[in-house]
Amino acid sequence: MMNFLKPVMVAVTVLSATMAQAGGPVIIEEGQGEVVAEKPASSMGILPVLGALVLLCLVACGGGDDDPVVSPPK
Known part of the structure; x- marks a missing residue:
């Protein structure tokens, strides 16, 4: 009986361990509750x-010295 029970227990342990590590099925629902923001018409930005x-x-205003030059009296 022991020779029959040992391989069966090993097989059950291996199969249950792989099923425990599998994590179950992954269910992906597309389009359910996901809101995708639309890009604005102008994606250039304000900066x-x-x-x-x-x-x-x-360039237009410049940064030059526009003060009048006062000449000293003679």
């Missing part, structure tokens, strides 16, 4: 636009 405006202002 490059602000950077271009600042650069344009620096």
